Amino acid sequence: MRRWLGPLVLGLIVAAAAGYAATLAIPYGLMNIAIDRLGQGGVNQMSHGNLAAPERQPVVRPSPDLAYSSCPYDLSAGPIAIDVAPVAGRYSSLSIFDAATDVIFVRNDVEARGKPYRIIVAREGQAVSAGAEIVRTNHDRGIALIRLLLKDPSEIGALGAARRQSSCTPVTNPK
Template sequence: MRNWLGPLAFGLILAAVTTWAAIGAIPYGLMNVAMERLGQGGINTMSHGNLATPARQPVVRPSPDLAYSSCPYDLSAGPLAIDVTPVPGRYSSLSIFDAATDVIFVRNDVEAQGKPFRIVVARDGQAVPAGAEVVRTTHDRGIALVRLLLKDPKEIGGLNAVRRQSTCATVTKLK
């Protein structure tokens, strides 16, 4: 009976270590894939994607009634400023995800009172502009995602001009 206790204990330890490693690594791997798929405009640059179709789904199960704008970011060169301009009379939201896929910030158009707003994303210890609304993170990388609700997919052309006013860029001046 003792002959199988050693292999059983080894198997259980190996299973526990593998599970722990997978749970720790999978979110980072998923974020890397998402950043690659959504980062067609580059890092620290807002891309205003086309509407999702059955043939074009950059992320799993995108909503066909939402227009997505995305900013894959890397804070290694400094903090990131995200400027969001809500489209009047439409639901929109900004969600910021860190490298572990955790949501670190959310604001919608109602909370913003329909007014443009700026968020600065920064690592702990990075200097930020005075008076800025700051979201601190422990990760250099992640994605900021702006969603705009459409009543009809055909109306995207008329809303694109306002949607494209939302931007992101590395903070270069600390005023």
């Protein structure tokens, strides 16, 4: 019996270490998949997707009454600016996720008082303009996601111009 104790303890230690490593790595892997799926319009650019359908579900468990706009971002070359233009009379929200899938910022149209706003996403130590609303992160990559509630799925086309007022762009010449 004693001969099995050493290998059993070693096996348990290896299993625990592997489980811990997987727990740390899985969020980054999932975010890479999400960035690939949502990055069809390019990195550091907002793309305004069509409604989710059973054959097209770019995000996990998408709501059929929400129009999604997404910006996979990469801060390695500098900060990005996310400009959000809420649509009057409609619920909308901006959520920013980092590479570990952690939500690092959320604002909805009520909190924004229905007015347009700008958020600068930057790594620690990156220069940004004074007075800007800054969201700092410890990761270069992530996703900004805007959700817009539709009253009826058929109105997505009519809201296209309003959705395109929201954008995601690299910040140039921060002061």
